[in-house]
Amino acid sequence: MSESMSSATETFDCRDIFAATLEEMAAEDQRICAVVNDSVGSTKLGGFRRRFPERFVNVGIAEQNMVGASAGLASGGMIPFCCGASCFLTARAMEQVKVDLGYAQNNVKLCGMSSGLAYGELGPTHHSIEDLAWTRVIPNLSVVVPADPVETRSALQWARDNDGPVFLRLSRMPVPRLFPDDHRFIPGQAPVLRDGGDLTIFANGVLVFRALEAAVRLGRRGILARVINMSSITPLDREAVLRAARETGAILTVEEASIYGGLGGAVCEIVAEEHPVRVRRMGVPGVFAPTGSEAFLLEHFGLTAEGIESAAADLVRQRRAP
Amino acid sequence: MLICIFMQKQFVESDLRWFPCKNNFHRPLAVQSRNWVVTMRETTATEDLLRRLTLAARRVRMRALQMVHHARIGHPGGDFSAADILVALYLGVLRLRPSDPSWPDRDRFVLSKGHCSAALYATLAEAGFFEEKVLGTFMDPLSILNGHPDRKKVPGVEANTGPLGHGLPLATGMALAARMKKAAWRTFVLTGDGELQEGSNWEAGLCAAQYGLDNLVLIVDRNGIQQGDFVEKIIRMDPMADKWRSFGWQVAEVNGHDFGELLCVLGSSPLLPGKPTCIVANTVKGRGVSFMENNPKWHHHVPTDKELALALAELEGAER
Numbered sequence: 275m276s277e278s279m280s281s282a283t284e285t286f287d288c289r290d291i292f293a294a295t296l297e298e299m300a301a302e303d304q305r306i307c308a309v310v311n312d313s314v315g316s317t318k319l320g321g322f323r324r325r326f327p328e329r330f331v332n333v334g335i336a337e338q339n340m341v342g343a344s345a346g347l348a349s350g351g352m353i354p355f356c357c358g359a360s361c362f363l364t365a366r367a368m369e370q371v372k373v374d375l376g377y378a379q380n381n382v383k384l385c386g387m388s389s390g391l392a393y394g395e396l397g398p399t400h401h402s403i404e405d406l407a408w409t410r411v412i413p414n415l416s417v418v419v420p421a422d423p424v425e426t427r428s429a430l431q432w433a434r435d436n437d438g439p440v441f442l443r444l445s446r447m448p449v450p451r452l453f454p455d456d457h458r459f460i461p462g463q464a465p466v467l468r469d470g471g472d473l474t475i476f477a478n479g480v481l482v483f484r485a486l487e488a489a490v491r492l493g494r495r496g497i498l499a500r501v502i503n504m505s506s507i508t509p510l511d512r513e514a515v516l517r518a519a520r521e522t523g524a525i526l527t528v529e530e531a532s533i534y535g536g537l538g539g540a541v542c543e544i545v546a547e548e549h550p551v552r553v554r555r556m557g558v559p560g561v562f563a564p565t566g567s568e569a570f571l572l573e574h575f576g577l578t579a580e581g582i583e584s585a586a587a588d589l590v591r592q593r594r595a596p
Numbered sequence: 597m598l599i600c601i602f603m604q605k606q607f608v609e610s611d612l613r614w615f616p617c618k619n620n621f622h623r624p625l626a627v628q629s630r631n632w633v634v635t636m637r638e639t640t641a642t643e644d645l646l647r648r649l650t651l652a653a654r655r656v657r658m659r660a661l662q663m664v665h666h667a668r669i670g671h672p673g674g675d676f677s678a679a680d681i682l683v684a685l686y687l688g689v690l691r692l693r694p695s696d697p698s699w700p701d702r703d704r705f706v707l708s709k710g711h712c713s714a715a716l717y718a719t720l721a722e723a724g725f726f727e728e729k730v731l732g733t734f735m736d737p738l739s740i741l742n743g744h745p746d747r748k749k750v751p752g753v754e755a756n757t758g759p760l761g762h763g764l765p766l767a768t769g770m771a772l773a774a775r776m777k778k779a780a781w782r783t784f785v786l787t788g789d790g791e792l793q794e795g796s797n798w799e800a801g802l803c804a805a806q807y808g809l810d811n812l813v814l815i816v817d818r819n820g821i822q823q824g825d826f827v828e829k830i831i832r833m834d835p836m837a838d839k840w841r842s843f844g845w846q847v848a849e850v851n852g853h854d855f856g857e858l859l860c861v862l863g864s865s866p867l868l869p870g871k872p873t874c875i876v877a878n879t880v881k882g883r884g885v886s887f888m889e890n891n892p893k894w895h896h897h898v899p900t901d902k903e904l905a906l907a908l909a910e911l912e913g914a915e916r
Contacts, residue, residue, distance in 0.1 A: 329776055331807070339765040339799035346769020346783075349747075349754065351700070352776055354769075370796075374766060378747055378756035388604055421768060 279382025285448035288526045289301065289387065291445055293318040295354055295430045300326050306397070306434065309344045311337055316446075317357040317387050325393030335364035345374035348381040353434060359400035361393070367460040368408060375439035376412035383433045384441045388417075390479065391563060391571045392446045397447070398562035407535025409441045410508055416440045416461060417507040419484035419529075419537075425505060428459040436461070436534040447480045447568055452503075462509035470498030472590050474518035476541055477528040478504045478538060481577055485528050488582035497590055510540050512548075520550040525595045526554050526586050533557040554589050556582065615818035626645055627673070645688065649855045652681040652722050657884050659731055660714035660912050661722075665904045669743065673894035674788065675715035677819035677852070677879040681786060682707075682719040684858035690784065694724035697751040704770045706755045706785040708763020709817065710744040711896075717741050717750070723745040725752035763796025765813060768800045771812035771872075782866065784813045790822025793831050798843070805844030811870040813865040817852065819881035821892050840874040852877030885910050 280517040300322065301305040307329035308322050314332065323330045331347075333340045337358060343400055346511050356363070363386050364371065375382050386405055393400035409417050418433070418440060420426040426444065433440040452467070466490050467482070477485035480501050489499040500522055518525055527538040538555030545553055550589060556577060572578060576585065652841060654708070656679045664670030685705060693699040707716045721728045733739035740749040744758030755766050767785035774781055787797065804812050818836060820827050827833050838845045846868040850857040858877070866873040881895070884887030885907040899907060 295792055331772060331803075333799070334806075335800035336803065338761070338796035340767065342762055342765025342796060343769035343772065343800065343803065346766040346771070347776075348769070348771045349766065350704070350777065350779075352771025352773045370765070372757055374762060456615065456624045546617055577811045 283450040285450050286423045287443055287446055287448050288423050288426040289318045291396060291427050291447055293321060295427045297322050297325060299434055305352050305353045307352050309354050310338055311340045311358040312333055313358045321404060337362050338370055341367035341370035342383040344375055345380040350455045351380060353572045355383045356384055357385040357387060360389035364405040364408055369420045372412050372521050376415045379414050380437060381437055382439050389443045390445055394566050394568040394571045397565055401556045402562055404530045406507060406531045414438060419443045419478040419507060420504050421479060421503050421505055422449050424453040424457050424537055424549045425459050428522050432459050437474055445480050448485050449480050451461050452483060460503050461471050461506045462516040463557060464504045464511035466500060468500050468501040469520055470500040472498045473524040473526060473586055474500040475526045475528060476502050476504045476536055478529055480529055481528045484579050485582055487579035488586060491583045492586055497587060498539045499586055504537055507537060512544055515544045519545050519551045524552050526589055528556045531557050533559050552593055554585055556585055616664040648856050649683050649687055654679050654686055654911055655720040655829050656683055656715055656722060657773045659718040661899060661907055663714045663731055663734035665899050666695050668898055670714050671711040671896045674709060674712040675880040676816045677881045678712050680853045681815060681877055684855055684862055685784060686719050686723040689862045697725060704754050704783040706763040706767045708757055708785050708787040709791055710757030711845055713745050714779055716745060760791040761796040764800040765795045767812060768804045769890050771809040774811050782811050784895050786815045786817055789816055789818040789833050790827045792833055801843045808870045809872045810866045812870050814874045816876045817879050818876050819879045819883040823894050823895050837876050845874040846871040847874045849876045852879035853883055
């Protein structure tokens, strides 16, 4: 585990700011409603249900209907936030996500909770590491992986204002605050958190702070890593990727997801077509993860500050080799 | 000619709703009779309406078959079983403004069996949502008339359907939206009977009953045939009405080709406060052309030139 930042800094479960922001928005806007699949506790929407019972729909354990009915609510003029564990919300209702949301452009905000390896001990049935690959290929669907509480709040507000379907991939893993209060999530714009010229690390979600820690450690070894927060998977900041390729010559992608099809896949597609440089993808490497806590599994797959540092150093070494 | 008035016993005079009905209307509806008072009155106006609908349905069938013949692909059997239901809805039941398709207070209709798009498009043209000549572009490259309906392209279409089992969840959400917005519009959704093999329908069925969506009406086009064979030979869906009843829905059964019954029951729907309504419409696949009727082949058979000519002649000469 990374120690320096997480032990020294207060951490936050982003579901708290998620629930608070949703309630706040619902108080301001009568169109906002919540749809859950018997997941009131894990989505932390008990408060929403108490305050806005007439705008709270619990469809029971039924994800196809959850997404389909959300599309109907949107078509009827509401702004539904459709919330459930990401593994079920996406996989179980994928055709509804494709047809009723992406194709029909219904204004639904999918909130995939406890994504990635959050349900570590429960096993691969409950890991949601495929969700980015699945959602990324659906036209009209924005895909967002916020990195901290400030960005979670901003992404929710953006989702409310953006007329179109959105997949917000949220986690329950506590993360430190990375952004100042006035940070705004802007789709298709990947902010540089730390600049450097030796390689670029693209990270999102709960791994951004680990990537930043890795960059600090790399700095001590004389390797200057650029760290970019790629919370906006769709649309993707192509220019940030191409600048990274041109200016730093090597790219490391870091995500709490399969290395196939998600952030790593998206970056590789652009780099391979437009400006080939060496890319290394970190994530879950095409296997079903073993049992263990989220912290254990992240360590198992090298998704720690040390692991990212080591992979980055290797990458730079390979690039510099003749 | 008669008008029948369906009235719930607890309704007051101002809640009376008047609906035209065929003079040979005699079968008691499968609604619980203790909840209803049915009276009938003489009128001549209804005859005109029934004649208008009959002619419109004939044109819808003829155009749908021509469209399938033109596109060399389509689902004429299901188009024909649903044609009378669609015409009854669009020309007799739904509150719509064809010149203003996104009028906020309109009734919603979702064609869940989206493969029967030819009948839907022909009905929308009949109702005045777009010009009839557009039908000639059915499934042509870049036409607005996809093989399955697209709400972003076709005026009057509420939902993108095609994969089965999407319509009822969508309609359930629409009905929930109306309730949240305290709006008076109703939501109607038409599914096939084979389509109800998709589990998503039953997820929505449970939800609609739990929330007591008495602004939601499901119509089952019960033609008894799915793509591969008769429904009962694939996965049996009987007893259809009992299934919905046991899920907590108010159920009525009608002859899906009898405009009198369709107008009475669809016009009176939703049937009861506090419950979603399911209308099991007993239909015949391929209805209207003798050699198409009740034959699984016509689920997606494209008529030859000769078959088209014979079918059009038969429809043209039909008395009913």
